Amino acid sequence: MILRPQARDLRLIASFLGKIVLAFGMTMVLPIGVAVLFGERVPVIDFTVGLLAAVCCGLLLMSLARPAEKAEVAWVHGMVVVAAAWLACMFLGAVPMYLSGHWGSYLDACFEAMSGLATTGLVLVQDLDHLPHAVNFWRHLLMFLGGQGVIVVAISLLVRHGPGAFQLYVGEARDEKILPNVIETAKFIWLVSFVYFVLGATLLSACGRFAVGLPWRDAAFHGVCLFMAGFDTGGFTPQSQNIVFYQSWVFELATVVVMVWGAINFNLHYAIWTGRRAELRRDIEVRTFLATMTLVVVLVALGLAQSHAYSGAWGFVRRGVYQAVSAHTGTGFQSVYAPELLATWGPLALVGLLLAMGLGASACSTTGGIKMLRVGIIAKAFREDVKRFLTSESVVVTTRLRHLRDVFLDDRMVRSAALIMLAYILLYLAGAAAGCLFGYDFLSALFESTSAAGNVGLSCGLTQPLMPAGLKVVYIVQMWFGRLEFVSVFVLIGFLVSFLRGK
């Protein structure tokens, strides 16, 4: 028998949701600052409206919840809050974007907001090259907030002293704590992000100034925006031509370094920063990443050679390797125009990119997709099974893997990794089926679907303002599921069902 949630459950959920929405709304102060800096008046009004909307919603939810403040927080509450919070942030984050007039509809603005928050990078903005700096900055800031995690933002700002922080943290697809305390973990995630923000934004700004020749002010703006999109493996860029705009291999190299920083597990950052540098060489995620990266590059290179996309070695390596790294880290920066990708790269190279996008990079990083830890666990389990057949039946075969410490492979671990992997594959295929339903060919539909669900953002040209509204909704749902790794979204659905049908 399904039990219907009680009023105190709803009040507790509303309480946390209110705090998260309030914390998210407070971040709109930053684009207001950018608008003032660049002398843009209209965006100040748009973001003030957005800020007020978020504050009103947050306060309203918190006021509904006051009597339940001291109730015990169960896993279901944490999961429901996280899944609902991401939707609430999408709706509120889209308000100033829609008001700017650069999105065809509120749905398009919601698509872009979810694409930013989930660090996907698929875009529906119109006339991006004339977008006000404040709105452009907001698109990238959404990636920075979403990459670290909306919940991590809220824990850091408002939820810190209450119970339930751990349930919220886990609900946001972060099952690895770096430090024993969730607050300390959130602090460390911000520390890493800010240290790299200073370094990465300076590096990209300097490259923008000296390698590309942008004026200082533009170089700094592009450097900050691209760092937020690159480190958080998002893939938005401040102008419409993506990385092609910069026409500089030095700049591309700098973005690759930033993407790789972002693709590393925060736990591994901590290990390396505290002197355990050998972990980078020993960790199963890094080893799996290197192996799959090599496989992807081989597939892409063979595909490019087969399709004769580039005649010279330099163009071949520069475009091929860049796109492979961008896809595998889940970033989605493009050094090739979207239509060119489909027209000239050939199916084998696209399959290479598909594989990279589907697999993703490290767990507990800013990337999406299946993740290297799960791929590594399944590969180890497969090897263990083969080994078992090759040895005598009396021999007990055990497998160890190194992920920050030595761990023995057990069935529960393999089952959990296999289930999530299966769920991702089904999500990729479901999106592809939806694309086919709307009349697109299977390879393009699968490419775009994997890009959305794996939170990558590479596009072969299918995502554009004129695409069917139904497909936009499908991709929004895919990005949401993909970023939260299913569990909290399914718990939210289960919670709603029990609310309607429970006794």
Add this chain to the structure above:
Amino acid sequence: MKRLGVRPVATGILFEAAFAATLIVWTSAVALIIFTLIS
């Protein structure tokens, strides 16, 4: 949180940048070998 010194953090960052550089060199070498073999 364990105290993070400036020197270990700086070394760690350089180490991670070196990892990124190694990844670029390795993948470029693989792509270049395939290009040379095929063309």
